[in-house]
Amino acid sequence: MKNAFYAQSGGVTAVINASACGVIETARKYPGQIGKVYAGENGIIGALTENLIDTSLESEDDITALNHTPSGGFGSCRYKMKSLEENKAEYERLIEVFKAHNIGYFFYNGGGDSADTCLKVSQLSESMDYPIQAIQIPKTVDNDLPVTDNCPGFGSVAKYIAVSTLEASFDVSSMAATSTKVFVLEVMGRHAGWIAAAGGLVDDSIPVVILFPEVDFNEKAFLEKVDNNVKDFGYCTIVVSEGTKWPDGRFLAEQGTRDDFGHAQLGGAAPIVANLIKESLGYKFHWAVADYLQRAARHLASSSDVKQAYALGQAAVEMALAGKNSVMPAIIRISNKPYKWEIGFGELKDIANVEKMMPEDYISKDGFHITKKCRDYLLPLIEGENYPPYNGGLPDYVVLKKSKAEKKLPPFKI
Amino acid sequence: MKNAFYAQSGGVTAVINASACGVIETARKYPGQIGKVYAGENGIIGALTENLIDTSLESEDDITALNHTPSGGFGSCRYKMKSLEENKAEYERLIEVFKAHNIGYFFYNGGGDSADTCLKVSQLSESMDYPIQAIQIPKTVDNDLPVTDNCPGFGSVAKYIAVSTLEASFDVSSMAATSTKVFVLEVMGRHAGWIAAAGGLVDDSIPVVILFPEVDFNEKAFLEKVDNNVKDFGYCTIVVSEGTKWPDGRFLAEQGTRDDFGHAQLGGAAPIVANLIKESLGYKFHWAVADYLQRAARHLASSSDVKQAYALGQAAVEMALAGKNSVMPAIIRISNKPYKWEIGFGELKDIANVEKMMPEDYISKDGFHITKKCRDYLLPLIEGENYPPYNGGLPDYVVLKKSKAEKKLPPFKI
Numbered sequence: 001m002k003n004a005f006y007a008q009s010g011g012v013t014a015v016i017n018a019s020a021c022g023v024i025e026t027a028r029k030y031p032g033q034i035g036k037v038y039a040g041e042n043g044i045i046g047a048l049t050e051n052l053i054d055t056s057l058e059s060e061d062d063i064t065a066l067n068h069t070p071s072g073g074f075g076s077c078r079y080k081m082k083s084l085e086e087n088k089a090e091y092e093r094l095i096e097v098f099k100a101h102n103i104g105y106f107f108y109n110g111g112g113d114s115a116d117t118c119l120k121v122s123q124l125s126e127s128m129d130y131p132i133q134a135i136q137i138p139k140t141v142d143n144d145l146p147v148t149d150n151c152p153g154f155g156s157v158a159k160y161i162a163v164s165t166l167e168a169s170f171d172v173s174s175m176a177a178t179s180t181k182v183f184v185l186e187v188m189g190r191h192a193g194w195i196a197a198a199g200g201l202v203d204d205s206i207p208v209v210i211l212f213p214e215v216d217f218n219e220k221a222f223l224e225k226v227d228n229n230v231k232d233f234g235y236c237t238i239v240v241s242e243g244t245k246w247p248d249g250r251f252l253a254e255q256g257t258r259d260d261f262g263h264a265q266l267g268g269a270a271p272i273v274a275n276l277i278k279e280s281l282g283y284k285f286h287w288a289v290a291d292y293l294q295r296a297a298r299h300l301a302s303s304s305d306v307k308q309a310y311a312l313g314q315a316a317v318e319m320a321l322a323g324k325n326s327v328m329p330a331i332i333r334i335s336n337k338p339y340k341w342e343i344g345f346g347e348l349k350d351i352a353n354v355e356k357m358m359p360e361d362y363i364s365k366d367g368f369h370i371t372k373k374c375r376d377y378l379l380p381l382i383e384g385e386n387y388p389p390y391n392g393g394l395p396d397y398v399v400l401k402k403s404k405a406e407k408k409l410p411p412f413k414i
Numbered sequence: 415m416k417n418a419f420y421a422q423s424g425g426v427t428a429v430i431n432a433s434a435c436g437v438i439e440t441a442r443k444y445p446g447q448i449g450k451v452y453a454g455e456n457g458i459i460g461a462l463t464e465n466l467i468d469t470s471l472e473s474e475d476d477i478t479a480l481n482h483t484p485s486g487g488f489g490s491c492r493y494k495m496k497s498l499e500e501n502k503a504e505y506e507r508l509i510e511v512f513k514a515h516n517i518g519y520f521f522y523n524g525g526g527d528s529a530d531t532c533l534k535v536s537q538l539s540e541s542m543d544y545p546i547q548a549i550q551i552p553k554t555v556d557n558d559l560p561v562t563d564n565c566p567g568f569g570s571v572a573k574y575i576a577v578s579t580l581e582a583s584f585d586v587s588s589m590a591a592t593s594t595k596v597f598v599l600e601v602m603g604r605h606a607g608w609i610a611a612a613g614g615l616v617d618d619s620i621p622v623v624i625l626f627p628e629v630d631f632n633e634k635a636f637l638e639k640v641d642n643n644v645k646d647f648g649y650c651t652i653v654v655s656e657g658t659k660w661p662d663g664r665f666l667a668e669q670g671t672r673d674d675f676g677h678a679q680l681g682g683a684a685p686i687v688a689n690l691i692k693e694s695l696g697y698k699f700h701w702a703v704a705d706y707l708q709r710a711a712r713h714l715a716s717s718s719d720v721k722q723a724y725a726l727g728q729a730a731v732e733m734a735l736a737g738k739n740s741v742m743p744a745i746i747r748i749s750n751k752p753y754k755w756e757i758g759f760g761e762l763k764d765i766a767n768v769e770k771m772m773p774e775d776y777i778s779k780d781g782f783h784i785t786k787k788c789r790d791y792l793l794p795l796i797e798g799e800n801y802p803p804y805n806g807g808l809p810d811y812v813v814l815k816k817s818k819a820e821k822k823l824p825p826f827k828i
Contacts, residue, residue: 072588174486
């Protein structure tokens, strides 16, 4: 009987812990087939440094509470392992740690980079003749993984952005007669506009202009659009992706701004856009940058998203027990209305290093909104509310004990 | 039998419509004593221009739905009426409009400026010999009105900031090993630090540093504090009020920043603080500016706040029927644990133009956190969740019909 290793990778989400919960609760249901589930402290680094959290020492209640707790309960990391040729020692170290702790299942919870690492671990395990079943559990607010219909973490961010766009639009609408006429919300998504697209889910009666990374910023057309909205509706709401670029390829946010001391100023896209409007059209504005708030907002998680995150963690364990290797469980959409989905899977070789961009026909012709097709795709993903329990006015999120397994190997420098 | 006039004033909140709901539903219970409730379209401007929304034409369901709808359902305005000496014509116009529509009750839902207007209307009605009972209904996210223990709108913002601080802290905590170590959240509050203080409501195990407008920014002590937190906890969360100032009185956000074209750049305090940390300590950071999202977030309203907003609207009507004039219903706190409160009232002359600042003993000695006394004051205000109904993944907020009463007077230019 083999133990399992689970790690969280890259930017965390409101529901990555729900996947962890799915993995651990499911593994606990098969005590004759899976031994302990060790979690990497701070992701894959925990495996390299042999900092393995023994999840069997966490109470049932605390593991269940992961299902409603945002962030990475075991710590995540931004650490992309180099290629096998460049740093074989690291991969060999992984296998050594796995061997030392009798680990036969490798569950890696992350996005595109993680799929690549996961694939390499699987390949190396073959060539090193130590059997490891490597299974990726999809996670990314960017929604850019192939094979799966959508990625856990995205639905909850989309819900947060849609709700925030709605609420802020109501606000600016009631101020517009004498004060603020334009509200700008900056959202995540450096390469793909999936998150920005969620701002288009509000009712058509609300004038929203979206700036996508996929569409070169056309300042003139944009200002005209905003001006027309203010004239027609009294106000305008703008959702700008952090990845929106000028036609010359620079990010909007890279404005070359300097402070009093001549230091380069890291701005946001939102204040840049707001200032353009102020200078050209003269409208009073407000702007917000959601940043981490959007991906940590478990208080407003989408119910579909929480269920899928859990189900994918569960499926990963079941696939491992069924002997699968080098795969990723995936969401297969069956229908939009009513929303139905099932779990399928893809091969890691078809997933690693492939980015799924927004289809062209998801963006309206003028480049400033989403199409009905996009709306039909997105709406089911924000369906349903799944509130965490509260205690004294605040969500009752769990902090795990994180007791570690005894080390068996000499230290390793990363 | 007289009609009533109701108007929303200044920045809107997640619960000002709950007060409107309290006014209208209560007035409808006394059909023999109060005629119609007219609402000013876009606040007091609606009275001056005789744009009166006839709320009797709104359905019962829509009025009830105001209780869970953020923003100003009738439109608000930023329009401070000048002194009686400077612009008596405007006040006389108000009285003319009230006379033309047989209005005997003036309910003004706003903050300090509104109390001043409300008081003047009451005084002028005496001197012009047209009886008007003028009653202020408190509203302000700034929580800076005297007499009342707290202001409707504040509790929900405080809950949003406390929850967001908690969630973002969980996020940065799980990223800190290899990536972001500092998260900066900018919150509202130009003069008083009430909203920033809400960031201190998270558990003591979370290292939060608060920058208040009441405390001159001490860069050296601040950077030391942040650095110590990162060393002790691995990360640090900063909640900075937009009103935080350098010792010379300039706002942090007024950094004199210029863009490529030499235009003054309207920044936020958050990116300024984040850059200071990056340059002095070298830590990777993320920052967010909550702006309108915080005050529009009805999806996360505090239950205490919604109840009090409604109760104050209801009380305003009951006070009017009891013959009161030139007053404001107020929250009187009876106990913290369990939280008990009742409705009292204050005289407008004691409220107009008085700002209630945070008591000194609510801020910790080092100036970077709140005291237990402050915590005990704030906690009951964020108690309880009061979720709006959802439809297709989004809150089901109401947009009123806003049919207007026929005009009876010549136009008036404001």
